[in-house]
Amino acid sequence: MICSLLAQDTGVITFDDVEYFSSWPYSLTVWIGLLIMSLLITWITSRHSIGAFKCRRKKILLVLRMVIIAFVCTMFLGWSKQEHATDLPDLIVIVDNSRSMTIEDLISEDLPNNETAIDRWTAAKTWLTVSESGLSVLDEWQQQYRLRLYLASDELESLATATESLSNVLNSRQPVGESSQLGKCLVSALRNHRGRPVAGVVIISDGVTTLGPSLGSVAEHARQRNIPLYVLAAGADSKVKNVAISDALMSDSSFIGDHVSIRYSLRAEHCEGEEITVNVKNRVTDEILASANHTVGSEIEFKDQISFIPSNTGDNELLLEVVPLDAESTKDDNYYPLSVSVRDDPIRVLLVDSEPRFEFRALSDLLQRARHPGSNDQPVFEVTHVLQSSDQQSSDGNLYRSVFPSNQEDLYEFDVVILGDADPQWLGNSSMEILETFVTERGGGIVICSGQRFMPHEFADTPLATLVPFDIDSAVRLPMNDDFAELQNISLTELGVSASQLQLAETQSHTSEIWSKMPGLYWWLEVETIKPGVQSLVHIDEDGSDQSVISQSFIGAGRVLFHFTDETWRWRGHEDGEAVYNRYWIQSIRELCRSQLLGKTRAAELTADRAESLFGTQVQLRLHYLDGERVPTSNKVLVSLIRDNGIKRTVTLERLLNSPEVFVTAVGQLSVGNWSARVVSPVFSEGAPECRFTIVAPDGEMSKTSLDEQDLATAAEITRGRYYQWQEKSELDRDLPEGRRVPIDSKPPLPLWNHSLVPLVLFLLISCEWILRRRIEMNHSS
Numbered sequence: 189m190i191c192s193l194l195a196q197d198t199g200v201i202t203f204d205d206v207e208y209f210s211s212w213p214y215s216l217t218v219w220i221g222l223l224i225m226s227l228l229i230t231w232i233t234s235r236h237s238i239g240a241f242k243c244r245r246k247k248i249l250l251v252l253r254m255v256i257i258a259f260v261c262t263m264f265l266g267w268s269k270q271e272h273a274t275d276l277p278d279l280i281v282i283v284d285n286s287r288s289m290t291i292e293d294l295i296s297e298d299l300p301n302n303e304t305a306i307d308r309w310t311a312a313k314t315w316l317t318v319s320e321s322g323l324s325v326l327d328e329w330q331q332q333y334r335l336r337l338y339l340a341s342d343e344l345e346s347l348a349t350a351t352e353s354l355s356n357v358l359n360s361r362q363p364v365g366e367s368s369q370l371g372k373c374l375v376s377a378l379r380n381h382r383g384r385p386v387a388g389v390v391i392i393s394d395g396v397t398t399l400g401p402s403l404g405s406v407a408e409h410a411r412q413r414n415i416p417l418y419v420l421a422a423g424a425d426s427k428v429k430n431v432a433i434s435d436a437l438m439s440d441s442s443f444i445g446d447h448v449s450i451r452y453s454l455r456a457e458h459c460e461g462e463e464i465t466v467n468v469k470n471r472v473t474d475e476i477l478a479s480a481n482h483t484v485g486s487e488i489e490f491k492d493q494i495s496f497i498p499s500n501t502g503d504n505e506l507l508l509e510v511v512p513l514d515a516e517s518t519k520d521d522n523y524y525p526l527s528v529s530v531r532d533d534p535i536r537v538l539l540v541d542s543e544p545r546f547e548f549r550a551l552s553d554l555l556q557r558a559r560h561p562g563s564n565d566q567p568v569f570e571v572t573h574v575l576q577s578s579d580q581q582s583s584d585g586n587l588y589r590s591v592f593p594s595n596q597e598d599l600y601e602f603d604v605v606i607l608g609d610a611d612p613q614w615l616g617n618s619s620m621e622i623l624e625t626f627v628t629e630r631g632g633g634i635v636i637c638s639g640q641r642f643m644p645h646e647f648a649d650t651p652l653a654t655l656v657p658f659d660i661d662s663a664v665r666l667p668m669n670d671d672f673a674e675l676q677n678i679s680l681t682e683l684g685v686s687a688s689q690l691q692l693a694e695t696q697s698h699t700s701e702i703w704s705k706m707p708g709l710y711w712w713l714e715v716e717t718i719k720p721g722v723q724s725l726v727h728i729d730e731d732g733s734d735q736s737v738i739s740q741s742f743i744g745a746g747r748v749l750f751h752f753t754d755e756t757w758r759w760r761g762h763e764d765g766e767a768v769y770n771r772y773w774i775q776s777i778r779e780l781c782r783s784q785l786l787g788k789t790r791a792a793e794l795t796a797d798r799a800e801s802l803f804g805t806q807v808q809l810r811l812h813y814l815d816g817e818r819v820p821t822s823n824k825v826l827v828s829l830i831r832d833n834g835i836k837r838t839v840t841l842e843r844l845l846n847s848p849e850v851f852v853t854a855v856g857q858l859s860v861g862n863w864s865a866r867v868v869s870p871v872f873s874e875g876a877p878e879c880r881f882t883i884v885a886p887d888g889e890m891s892k893t894s895l896d897e898q899d900l901a902t903a904a905e906i907t908r909g910r911y912y913q914w915q916e917k918s919e920l921d922r923d924l925p926e927g928r929r930v931p932i933d934s935k936p937p938l939p940l941w942n943h944s945l946v947p948l949v950l951f952l953l954i955s956c957e958w959i960l961r962r963r964i965e966m967n968h969s970s
Contacts, residue, residue, distance in 0.1 A: 206269065206270070207270045208268070208269055208270075208940075209268055209270070209937075210265040210266055210267055210268075211265070211266030212264065212265045212266055219261070219264065219265060222264075223257075223258060223261045226261060227254050227257055230250075230254050230257050231250065234249070234253055245960060249957065249961055252953065252957045252960065253957055255953060256953045256954060256957060260950070263941045263946065265941070266939070266941050267939075267941055268937040268938060268940055268941075269937065269938045269940055270937040270938065274929040275334060275929065276332070276334040276927075276929065277333055277385050277386065277387040277926070277927025277928055277929060278384050278385065278386045278387065278927075279332075279333035279335050279386070279387050279388060279389075279390065279924070279927070280336050280338065280377050280378075280381060281316075281329070281335065281336065281337045281338065281389075281390045281392075282339075282373065282377060282389065282390070282391045282393070283312055283313070283316075283338070283339055283340070283358070283393070284312075284339075284370065284391075284392060284394060285339040285340065285341050285345075285361060285362070285365055286342075286363060286366070286367065286368040286398075287363055287364065288308075288363075288394055289307065289308040289309040289312070290307045290309060291307060291308055291423065292306060292307045292308075293423055293895075308363075308394055308423050309362070311914070313358050313359060313361075315917060316358060316392075317355035317358055317359055324355055326353075326354050327355070329921075329924075332924075332926075333387055333927065335354070336348065336380075336381070337354050337357075337358065338373070339361065340365075340368075340370055340373035340374075340393070341363075341366070341367065341369070342367050342369060343369070343373070343376075344373040344376040344377055346380075347361075367399045368393075368396050368398045368399070369397065369398075369399050369400045370391075370393060370395070371397060371400055371401030371402050371406040372400045372401065372406075374391070374403060374406055374409075375406050375409055378409055378413065378415065385927060385928045385929075386415045386927070387924065387925050387926065387927025388415060388416045388418055388909065388924055388925060388927070389410060389415055389416070389417050389418065390418045390420065390920065390924075391417060391418070391419045391900075391903075392420045392422050393419075393420075393421075393422055393900070394422055394895050394896065395419075395896030395897065395899045396894075396895075396896050399802075399803070400804055402903075403899055403903040404898075404900075404902035404903045407902070407903040407904075407906040407907050410906075411906050411907045411908070415907065416904075416907045416908050416909030416910075416925070417903050417904050417906075417907040417909040418909050418910055418912070418920055418923065418924065419901070419903055419904045419909065419910075420912045420914070420917055420920055421895055421911070421912065421913050421914055423894075423895035423914070424914065429457065429458050429459050429513050430456075430457045430458070430521075430894075431454065431455070431457075431459060431464055431484075431510050431512070431522060432455045432510070432521035433452055433453070433454060433455075433510055433523070433524040434453045434454070434455045434489065435452065435798055435799075435800070436450055436451070436452040436453070436508050436799065436800075437451045437452070437799050438450045438451070438526050438528060439688065441530075441531065442498060442528050442530050443530065443531050443533070443535075443778045444498065444501055444530055444531065444532040446498070446774075446775060447495045447496070447497055447688070447691045447692070447775060448497070448498060448528060448688075449494070449686075449688045449691050450468065450495070450508060450526065451492075451493045452466070452491070452492065452493070452494070452524070453489060453490070453491045454466075454482070454489065454490055454491075455488060456484045456488060456489075457488060457894060458894075459484045459513065460484055460486060461484065462483070462484045462513060463481060463482070463483055464481070464482050464483075464510060464511065464513070465479060465480070465481050465482075465510070465511040466480045466481075466492075466494055466508070466509070466510055467479045467508075467509045468494060468496045468507075468508055469506065469507045469508075469509055470504065470506065470507075471505040471507045471525065472505055477496040477497075477498075477506070478495060478496035478694045479694075480492070480494045480694060480695050492695070492696065493691075493695065493696045494508075494694055494695060495691045495694045495695070498528065498530045500530060501530045501531065501532050502529070502530060503527060503528075504527065504528050504529075504530055505525070505527050506526040506527060506528065507523055507525055508525075509523050509524075510522045510523075524800075526799075532566070534566075534567060534568065534569060534570050535570070535603050535604060535777060535778065536569075536572075536601060536603045536604075537569050537571045537572070537602065537603070537604050537605075537606060537777060538571075538572050538593075538599075538602040538604070538605045538606070539551060539552060539571055539572070539573050539574070539608075540573075540575075540592065540605065540607050540608060540610050541574075541608030541609060541610055542575070542577065542608070542609055542611050542614070542639075542642065543575065543577045544575060544577075545608065545754065546754075546755075547608060547637055547754040547757050548575075548608055549757075550760065551757075552571070554769070554770055554773055554774075555568075555571040558770070558774060572589065572602070573588045574588075574589045574591070574592055575589075575590060576590065576610065576611060576614045577590075592614075592615050592616070592619045593619070593622070594618075594619065595622070596622050596625065596626075599626050600630055600632075602626075603780075603781035604632065604633045604777050604780050604781045605623065605626065605632065605633075605634045605635070606637065606777075607635065607636050607637070607643070607652075608643065609638070609641050609754065610642060610643065611641075611642050611646070612642065612647050612650050613646075617650065617651070620650050620651045620652050623651075623652065624651040624652055626746070627743060627744060627745075628654075628743055628744025628745060628746060629744060629745055630746065631745035631746045632746050632781075633746060633747050633748075633749070633777075633779075633780025633781050634655065634746065634747075634748050634749070634780070635749045635750075635751065635776070635780065636655065636656065636748065637753075637754050638712070638750075638752050638753060638754055640711070640754075644656050644660050644713070645660060645663065648660040648661060654743065655743055655748050657719050657722040657739050657741050657748065657750050658717065658718045658719055658722075659717075659719075662715065662716060663715050664713070664714035664715070675707070675708025675709060676708050676710075676728050677704070677706070677708045677728070677730075678703065678706055678708070678727065678728055678737050679700070679703055679727065679729060680699070680703045680726060681724050681725055681727050683723050683725060684724070684725035684726055684727075684738075687723075687725050688775070688779060689772070689775040689778075689779040690703070690725060690726070690772070690775075691775070692768055702762075703726070705762065705763060705764075706762060706768075707758040707759055707761050709728070709737070709755050710755060711753060711754070711755060712728070712735065712737060712752050712755075713753065714735060715735070715752065718736060718739060721741060722739050722740075722741040723739060723740050723741065724736040724738075725738045725740060726738040735752070736752055737751070737752050737753060738751055738752070745818075747779075747780055749776060749780060756773075792812060792813045792872070792877045793811070793877055794809065794811050794865060794866075794867060794877035794878055794879045795809075795810050795812070796808065796809055796810075796880075796881040797809075798881065799881055799882065800881065800882045800883075800884050801881060801882070801884070802884060803858075803859075803860050803883055803884065806854040806855060807854070807855045807856075807858060807863075808852065808853075808855075809827060809839070809841060809852065809853050809855060809865060810841075810850065810851070810852050811825055811827070811841050811850070811852075811867065811877065812849060813849040813850075819848060819849050820870050822870075823842060823843040824840050824841065824842055824843070824851075825841040825867060825869065825870070826838055826839075826841075826867070826868050826869040827839050827840075827841055827853075827865050827866065827867055827868065828865070828866050828867075828868045829855065829858075829863055829864070830864050830866070831858075831859065831862065831863050835859070837858075838868070839855050840853060841853045859883060860883050860884060861883060862880065862881075862882050863880065863881055863882065864880045865878060865879050865880070865881070897911075
């Protein structure tokens with residue numbers, strides 16, 4: 189084989205492969221049948237002609253005749269010989285040269301006592317290029333295969349050379365790649381060798397893919413061509429500590445004094461038992477706005493929430509920070525930029541009830557006294573009272589009215605309506621129709637508070653029945669002045685824990701603790717089931733029952749917050765003070781009117797799956813119609829994407845199966861930058877739903893340093909190759925298949941059936957048969 193390679197290098201072709209083939213036009217079964225039949229005829233005829241074969245000569249004569257018949261039948265096959273010149277099969281070797289290969293976590297067998305670690309790149313190239321026996325691994329592979337050596341990082345780079353040895357070329361290179369695109373590089377290497385037989389692909393890498401598809405996700409391309417992957421893990425589970433913020437989500441708008449919640453995901457590698465600190469900071473002043481501590485458990489990834497109260501109006505540039513650990517490998521992924529627009533617009537509230545109950549008086553006092561933080565003169569709310577028992581001529585600043593707004597224009601001046609235990613006959617059917625339109629079409633927010641006289645039982649056949657989150661006839665109507673013997677404690681539901689208006693502290697755990705200590709209730713409306721789509725936020729969970737206390741629902745373009753009790757005024761007696769009661773109501777009212785004051789429609793909601801997405805990944809867009817009557821009949825919705833530099837693109841959202849009110853799509857190939865998405869068809873008269881998201885450049889190459897053993901093993905398994913840990917590298921050379929040689933030239937075929945020796949052999953056989961037969965006949969005649 190070595191001589192063959194030398195001959196090819198000097199321009200002389202060596203024919204080192206011989207092929208024998210037959211020109212018999214029929215199947216081999218026909219030839220075998222012909223042979224058996226000929227031998228059988230020979231045996232039968234010879235037996236009658238030369239007797240019973242009792243003497244040894246007669247038996248030899250029979251065998252000789254059958255050999256002649258078999259020889260002639262073999263000539264019918266038309267055997268020919270042809271010589272071929274062949275090339276060696278391809279062997280692809282891909283070595284990862286990204287910067288993560290500089291991690292020192294491998295023990296070299298050449299180092300004394302195996303005590304000192306070397307980096308992955310040095311270990312890989314040393315194994316490939318250095319050998320005590322005289323021939324390196326690369327040299328041995330070059331003798332057996334047509335070797336093609338590649339480097340893989342940002343792009344696939346071929347190390348083909350005509351003058352210098354591959355070992356010298358590899359030793360002159362350094363791991364400088366800023367990203368690992370292993371899947372993309374593997375596909376490119378397979379494409380380069382299309383049309384040629386490839387014995388296998390050797391991949392030496394730590395398996396970490398920072399951009400594009402991973403090895404495991406593209407291994408199917410190699411399997412379809414029957415090319416096995418032999419993957420050598422250049423790295424160890426180094427247990428390098430690293431904490432990273434993988435995702436963060438926050439509302440892009442808020443009101444001054446609100447608790448703004450940030451839901452984030454953390455990835456903590458090899459940090460079990462470590463105490464980590466998460467801060468929300470002002471990017472301009474570096475002021476810490478909120479802080480939370482976590483003790484890392486056994487889970488690598490976990491989610492949590494942190495809240496803060498913005499103190500400045502306008503655009504606030506924020507930074508979510510995980511304080512770096514002392515031994516952390518990289519700190520670039522410990523920060524996540526965010527921004528929020530803070531408003532101080534006064535909220536116009538209409539407070540309606542039949543009489544000044546405890547709930548009414550407590551709310552009225554709160555709404556009139558609330559002031560923006562740092563200001564004693566700027567009110568948070570502009571409140572108007574409507575009481576059935578009120579004297580319209582009250583001189584109290586004209587705050588109290590006894591008549592509900594009688595026309596749509598007057599009601600639409602308000603942002604939020606708080607409807608207590610009012611008499612529907614006093615309201616009138618036309619006023620209730622206007623109020624229902626205010627919610628479903630205008631997009632207004634309403635708080636409905638249950639009462640012991642009218643709400644909700646007297647509203648069963650009124651236009652407001654659609655706003656109630658349950659079947660009114662199924663509710664248990666409690667007698668007035670019913671005296672309960674004991675209080676019932678309340679707590680947050682699973683949905684309530686993450687609801688922004690219920691966040692009363694900086695962390696979810698502290699918020700849940702505050703709610704669990706709320707003063708109990710003596711009275712509430714008992715309801716067995718609520719309507720589909722209604723979200724229960726606060727409940728009574730006693731003796732296995734699940735009784736909702738506060739629920740929210742989206743009806744049409746607006747939102748309804750329903751209280752199953754009229755005793756929230758008791759929450760002013762919380763051990764943390766009246767601020768807990770104030771914070772709940774202020775945040776709830778602001779949440780209800782947020783869409784109106786911020787110029788957004790509630791008919792539909794357009795969202796992206798992540799506020800920030802990595803370049804090269806897909807963005808999932810989701811349009812949810814909150815008003816069932818606004819759902820289009822078409823199965824497609826058009827959304828316009830606009831980047832901050834003016835680049836435009838239109839995508840199509842398709843209706844989600846089994847969810848006619850939801851349209852989704854996945855958008856890829858978006859460039860780095862800030863993007864806004866807006867619905868362009870069908871048209872929204874009151875303002876089309878829109879959202880914003882950002883495409884960011886990939887994480888730094890050193891953001892992931894641990895060996896990705898699972899992906900490497902998956903790629904090898906899919907292609908029926910093998911995965912090797914670093915200490916098993918000596919087995920890789922023994923496992924490589926020989927591969928199929930490639931014909932490059934052929935001599936003309938040489939027929940063997942008419943070779944000059946063939947008639948000579950046939951003549952000798954016939955002569956022997958004739959001589960032997962004559963001797964037998966002579967002996968028989970004598």
